[in-house]
Amino acid sequence: MNVIHDALSLSYEGWNKLLIGELELPRFRADQICQWIYQKKVFDYAEMTNLSKELREKLRELFTIIPPMIIKEQVSRDGTQKFLLQLTDGEKIESVLIHHGNHSTACISSQVGCQLGCSFCATGITGFSRSLSVSEIVGQFLVMEKRFGKDINNVVFMGMGEPFCNTDNVFSGILALNNPKMRNLGARHISISTSGVVPGIIDLSNFEVPVRLSVSLHAPNDALRSKLMPVNRKYSLESLMDALKIYQERAGERITFEYIMIDKVNDSVGEAYELATLLNGIGAYVNIIPYNPVIEKYERSSDARIKEFCSVLSKLHIEFEVRHEKGTDIDAACGQLRKTMHND
């Protein structure tokens, strides 16, 4: 075997296949290595003390461990940490670690930028370079966990990019994080957020790890949604809701809908009625999110408009909460991540 492997891109089965099949090692070796990498966050074979020196040397030659490198870290007033990570080709991404009481959530990216161009989103307007590899997806989580020094409890694919424009790598990353021999993070602690890419939702309904799903809805009718989110021109609300019903039938999961409140754009009482009608019959939970003003032409709805909107949802028995976001002062909140971060 003289191919060099990107260690963080390997599945548990992949490790076993290579170590047993090609290096003729006993089965427990893959378990040991995965434990070092995924549980102890040791990325240097020299520190893997229960492996012989000879084996460590061989592993170092054949399986490179190259997690993204933290090149900048910012901490918000509420404790939210934002990391600027550099990838091997020089591209940069942002990942966020959010703390709530004793729990922590890693918000990770699936792409460098995003090609979907939602009109209200900083990631969307700064363009797109490429999708992330499995190794880069898993690596973001591991470097943040190593830096944190404690277990991170949840992971959400709510950073830069559209996870369902990079479905295969996102799913492989989830398999690694979820595998009991690797990071052993429970499916209920993993969540994907999509802008409504229908084929990805169908793939998720057939995916073996029953992760949670959030949908960035932001408008209750096609005319407005297509204006705000070009992805809606390809996948209409009707096709989106049909796909979500399939996912829900198979996963039996309530779906979270994200709805940002943009002043006088999508926050009228009429739109609240439309939203309630759209969600009628589907197990839904709505997160009402005051807009983070990152684009000049949009402003956050007033508290009064948010209240009025919510009173309609209450009346129509839609479950919701108004979310107050974390990390806004360091641009770490939803929609504030940019493709290239300013070197200030």
Ligand code: SAH
């Ligand atoms: N592409 C996926 C994953 C990114 S998640 C998706 O869109 O779902 C990022 C979340 O932040 C999405 O719900 C997005 O709609 C929301 N968002 C984008 N810009 C925002 C802003 N300026 N204020 C608040 N939320 C925003």
Ligand code: SF4
């Ligand atoms: Fe991309 Fe999501 Fe931002 Fe839309 S909201 S541009 S899909 S990251």
